[in-house]
Amino acid sequence: MKQNIPEKGAVVQRDRETYAIKVHMPGGFTTPQALRTVADVAERHEIPTVKVTIAQRIALIGIPEEKIDAVRADLGDLEDGATGLCIRYVKMCPGATWCKRGQQVTYDLGMEMDNKFHRLQVPWKFKMAVSGCPNDCTEVCIRDLGLIGTTKGWNIMLGGNGGSRPRFSSLLLENVPTESEALAALEKVVAWTQSLDKKCRIGKVVEELGIDAIREEIFGM
Template sequence: MNPRKDRPELGAIIQRDRERYGVAPHTPAGLVTPDVLRKIADVAERYQAGQIKLTSAQRIALLGIKEQDIESVWRDLDITPGAPLGLCVRSVKVCPGTDWCKRGQQDSVGVGLEVDRRYHGMELPWKCKMGVSGCANDCAEVCLKDFGLIGTPKGWH
C-alpha cells in the first residue's frame, strides 16, 4: 500500500483518514468579497467537501477533498493557495483596525495587507506566523506569533 502524504506542490494537506485532503485559499487579512465567498461555497459543494472550516489563520479551508479533485478545485476557485506547509511565512493574521473597529489605533488592515504582500510564502529556515493588531486588545493574537505589530495612539510596537 502506498500511504498518502501531504501534497505541498498542490497546496493540499492529507487528513486524518489518509484518504482526503484539505485545501485553503490565500485570503489576505482574512478578507473576502461576497462573490468569493459564494464561489468557495459552490466549489466545496461541487467537489463534495465534507466541511468548510474557518481557520485561526483567517483562511477558509475546504476539508474532505478527493486527491483526484485537488487540481480541479484550485482551477475552479481561481484563488492562490495559502502557504500551509513548509518552512515559510505561513500566515499574517490581521484585526479589523481603524477600518472597522472603534478601538483601532492604527490601520492594521492596510499594514497587514502590505506585510502579507511582501512576506506571505517567503521561504525561511523555519515556519513563521505573523500578526498585525490595531490596538492593545491584540485581536490578531500578535503575542502568539513569531513576528507582529500592535498599534498604539503614537505608532506601532
C-alpha cells in the same frame, strides 16, 4: 500511507485518505464573489466540510486525492494558503478603520505585509500578525513577528509561538512612529530571519541570543 502534497497546497487529513486545501484570504478580508466561488466548488465536488480557520483562511476539507487538481482549477484565481517552511500568513484585526478600540489603522499596512511577506521562504515555519491596539485580538503575543498599535505608533514584537511549548513574543522595538518605518523594520527582521541556519521557531533563537543582542544585530541599537 498518504502524505501532504505541498506543490498542490494539499494537506492530508486524519483519515490519511482525504485532503484539505486552504484558500488564502489576506487578513480574513474577502469578497462576495470569492465566497460564491468557494461555495460553488464545495457543492460541485461534494466537499463535506468548509471551515474558516484560525489563520483567517477558508479550508475545504475532505477532498479525495483524485479531485485535488479539479478543485484547484475550479477555484480559479483564488490563491491557496501557504504551507511548509515559509511565512504562512499575516493575521489582521479590523483596526481603527472599523473597531472603536483601534489605535492604529491596520488594513493598508496588513495588506502590504501580506503582499511582501506571504510565502517567503524562511528556515522554519513563521507566522505574522498586526493588531490595531494593545488588546491584541490577532494574538501578536504568540506570533513569530508582528505589530501592535499604540497611541504613539507601533510596537514590533518577535519570537512568540503557540504549540506544545508556547512562548510570548518579546518587545523588539517600541512606538515606531509611522507605517513606513514599521514596514521597513519588519523587512530587516525578515531578512535577518532568512539568513539564519537554525531549524527552529524564531522564539528559540530569541531565547538563545537574547532580544537585546538581536536588536543590536539587526538595527545597531
